[in-house]
Amino acid sequence: xxxxxxxxxxxxxxHGSPELARAGTQAQTLxxxxxxxxxxxxxxARQQGETLLTYRQLAAKTGWSRGIIxxxxxxxxxxxxxxxxxxxxxxxxxxxxxxxxxxxxxRVEERRRRPNRDHATxxxxxxRVRAGGPRAGATxxxxxxxxxxxxxxxxxxxxxxxxxxxxxxCARAVAPGDDGVASVTVMxxxxxAGVGKTTLAVNFAHxxxxxxxDGQLYVDLxxxxxxxxxxxxxxxxxxxxxxxxxxxxxxxxxxxxxxxxYRSLLAGRRMLVLLDNARDTDQIRxxxxxxxxxLVLVTSRNRLAGLIAAEGARPIGVDLxxxxxxxxxxxxxxxxxxxxxxxQAVDEIIERCARLPLALAVLAARGAEKPTFPLATxxxxxxxxxxxLDSFDGGDAGTDVQGVFSWSYRSLTPAAARLFRLFGCHPGxxxxxxxxxxxxxxxxxxxxxxxxxxxHAHLVTEHAPGRxxxxxxxxxxxxxxxERLEPEQARRAAIRxxxxxxxxxxxxxxxxxxxxxxxxxxxxxxxxxxxxxxxDLGQALAWFSVxxxxxLAAVAHARRAGFDGHAWQLAWTLVDFLQRRGRWPDLAVAQxxxxxGAQRAGDRPGQANAHRDLARVLSRLGRVNExxxxxxxxxVIFAELGDHTGQARTHRxxxxxxxxxxxxxxxxxxxxxxxxxxxxxxxxxGEASARNAVGWAYAQIGRYEPALGHCREAxxxxxxxxxxxxxxxTWDSLGFIHARLADHRxxxxxxxxxxxxxxxxxxxxxxxxxxxxxxxxxxAVGDAAGAARTWRRALGILDDLGHPDAERVRExxxxxxxxxxxxxxGG
Numbered sequence: 100x101x102x103x104x105x106x107x108x109x110x111x112x113x114h115g116s117p118e119l120a121r122a123g124t125q126a127q128t129l130x131x132x133x134x135x136x137x138x139x140x141x142x143x144a145r146q147q148g149e150t151l152l153t154y155r156q157l158a159a160k161t162g163w164s165r166g167i168i169x170x171x172x173x174x175x176x177x178x179x180x181x182x183x184x185x186x187x188x189x190x191x192x193x194x195x196x197x198x199x200x201x202x203x204x205x206r207v208e209e210r211r212r213r214p215n216r217d218h219a220t221x222x223x224x225x226x227r228v229r230a231g232g233p234r235a236g237a238t239x240x241x242x243x244x245x246x247x248x249x250x251x252x253x254x255x256x257x258x259x260x261x262x263x264x265x266x267x268x269c270a271r272a273v274a275p276g277d278d279g280v281a282s283v284t285v286m287x288x289x290x291x292a293g294v295g296k297t298t299l300a301v302n303f304a305h306x307x308x309x310x311x312x313d314g315q316l317y318v319d320l321x322x323x324x325x326x327x328x329x330x331x332x333x334x335x336x337x338x339x340x341x342x343x344x345x346x347x348x349x350x351x352x353x354x355x356x357x358x359x360x361y362r363s364l365l366a367g368r369r370m371l372v373l374l375d376n377a378r379d380t381d382q383i384r385x386x387x388x389x390x391x392x393x394l395v396l397v398t399s400r401n402r403l404a405g406l407i408a409a410e411g412a413r414p415i416g417v418d419l420x421x422x423x424x425x426x427x428x429x430x431x432x433x434x435x436x437x438x439x440x441x442x443q444a445v446d447e448i449i450e451r452c453a454r455l456p457l458a459l460a461v462l463a464a465r466g467a468e469k470p471t472f473p474l475a476t477x478x479x480x481x482x483x484x485x486x487x488l489d490s491f492d493g494g495d496a497g498t499d500v501q502g503v504f505s506w507s508y509r510s511l512t513p514a515a516a517r518l519f520r521l522f523g524c525h526p527g528x529x530x531x532x533x534x535x536x537x538x539x540x541x542x543x544x545x546x547x548x549x550x551x552x553x554x555h556a557h558l559v560t561e562h563a564p565g566r567x568x569x570x571x572x573x574x575x576x577x578x579x580x581x582e583r584l585e586p587e588q589a590r591r592a593a594i595r596x597x598x599x600x601x602x603x604x605x606x607x608x609x610x611x612x613x614x615x616x617x618x619x620x621x622x623x624x625x626x627x628x629x630x631x632x633x634x635d636l637g638q639a640l641a642w643f644s645v646x647x648x649x650x651l652a653a654v655a656h657a658r659r660a661g662f663d664g665h666a667w668q669l670a671w672t673l674v675d676f677l678q679r680r681g682r683w684p685d686l687a688v689a690q691x692x693x694x695x696g697a698q699r700a701g702d703r704p705g706q707a708n709a710h711r712d713l714a715r716v717l718s719r720l721g722r723v724n725e726x727x728x729x730x731x732x733x734x735v736i737f738a739e740l741g742d743h744t745g746q747a748r749t750h751r752x753x754x755x756x757x758x759x760x761x762x763x764x765x766x767x768x769x770x771x772x773x774x775x776x777x778x779x780x781x782x783x784x785g786e787a788s789a790r791n792a793v794g795w796a797y798a799q800i801g802r803y804e805p806a807l808g809h810c811r812e813a814x815x816x817x818x819x820x821x822x823x824x825x826x827x828x829t830w831d832s833l834g835f836i837h838a839r840l841a842d843h844r845x846x847x848x849x850x851x852x853x854x855x856x857x858x859x860x861x862x863x864x865x866x867x868x869x870x871x872x873x874x875x876x877x878x879a880v881g882d883a884a885g886a887a888r889t890w891r892r893a894l895g896i897l898d899d900l901g902h903p904d905a906e907r908v909r910e911x912x913x914x915x916x917x918x919x920x921x922x923x924x925g926g
Contacts, residue, residue: 119196126203127210133174135200139190140172146191160189167309177208179312208312245342247317248373251305252298256431257424261288264415265303269310269394285387285395285410287403290417291557291573292323292503293457296398297375299417304373304396311394313368316342322378323400323506329378332385336361358385365390372396380405400507402555419454419570428456432463437474444474451481453570458491458500487575504576507556515552520585522569523578524593526656528648529568533631537600538593540627566645595625598665601646601653603630605672608639612860613675615784615822617744619668636823640861643676654689658696666696667705674712678719679862681900686716707736711749718756726756747776747785751792758796767796784825787816791829798836806836827856831869834876843876850876867896871908887912
């Protein structure tokens, strides 16, 4: 047995170390104390006949993170007293050693706080008795350690990305840089009302509290409070000084002197300061500290751009929960078993709560109060509520979602508040600068500043450059405000301006997508509307790609608001774009809304167009009998109106459906009727389209010479019209005819011409259709690898569109691969 060191007044034990004890009485610095911890770790390992306890093992035993344990052993962080005691006991320190080491830890802490004072006269007293008894040499305490953090709030889930950012910035605050000095770090958590900023901030602050052993300061600045009693910087600083136990007579009278004293007291200390619910940068700036190793965490509904620009604060956005995180929140409050029993009801609750944590918490509280009620009951209550926000009142100002929104809204300038209200007249889901200017009847130059103000207040979110949106509950709040504050005439005028903006812009863009299409006669746009200028095909495609979700919503919005002409005309503008993207279910909904609106208004041209365009999409969806009825109804109305080109376009589309059904003779008859009507009307673009249709129909019945003749005439006409989509269709027809004639080299060339044009006009379905035929021609010339590659591209598009044609292409590909395998096996 080795020689034992025994402090005076204690009994010997079998595991003491005189070297460790002597070092403990002499340790003055954090690195020296960390060295003692490492000695204990090595000694414990030797006595157990094992390797060193790993950080993972220590973390499992203590519940602390591996990272923080590593910081303790590296001497970067001084463990808090309770953690230090637990750690040295875990590492096998004897009771006597525990007392000596605990005194050494207090000595190190005192020297870190008062480096210029002799620790013998300023040592920190130890009020409690540890395992090794009272510490020797302790004197009266001088510096308090404030622990002001509020309790960690319930319902915290997810936020992995934000926590990772917070952890990274926190590490900067506690780790020295190249110059050996840690930086002062300021972080801002900003987001809309009710999104959980405080919950995240407090949870994180508790997680890292042990990295700031000198204390944590907290203040609710009430920047957006129902009482309207904002905490001033002077009040906050005085509260901090009181928490640091500065006697009242020592607190200066004026704010600059108070701030100076506050910062002096924090100098050389490692503290966390949480400034919650800040209104603006001026409220925060006096509360910032100048000491290295401190962390200031700020939450606000505003972006605090001034703090980011001038003080170098790191901004972290807090957004809505994901659907998975919303499930976790409800499960934590209501129990996973209850959620698993009614998954559809849970999904509806989450959707109607807009994934906003505050709204979810209010609904969860209601569900917890009535544990025997089905969750479907809660979902039904939300569904039936005449005003969506009425369901989200938690019984006090802090949990009333409408009240929480109101304090962000009240902070706006009058012009920004009006623009926000008018979002209640917009169909959603988002809006750009030009449409917002038309909606409000403002010059476009004024709108970016107003939208920036709304984004700064997190009443809208700029989710893409120049695109602003808000979640459903904020949109519902805007709708309530516009109904409450704007006269009906003003509301209808705003709706009209918004619809006019989209209709006039979309109409021009649709004609660029399909130059041969007959325009719709539009009424003049309302005063204050400035449609966007779209001058070429590329701009038209780009505009539709961004705006089509808004246009779909606008069709339904127009019908609900009684703007029936706008409903069917907006749906008309969407036909070509949505067909090219293969979005037939969306187009079907739009056309049903268009037809209902046109019928209610008694608009016969609108009814005829809606019947035809609804028939086209129904045929794509396989509902051919319903499609045929709509085609025939459209033909009747166009005939009544004497609209020959309308009739021709309907015959052309009807023929395409019949072709898909294999009724080629009937298809040829419909196409020839379309050709005759277009020629009689002198409609060159229509004639070109109809000639291609006639040529295709002839090819289907095996009459290839007239098929080639019609398609070549169509191609000559199309080159004069600039109809790239029509050209693509005709090149595809020519490729099909050459393939039937066994001239596959010519067929491949034609198909490739068609593919280039389809890609230019973003017609994904027809691109896939042509790819499938191109694969067949490549297979016919012995290019098996090229055929398989081509079919894979077609299959990818069709699977993405969810189109049933994917199965036919999959069979072609499977057959080719099976043939390759058989050939290889036989060789």
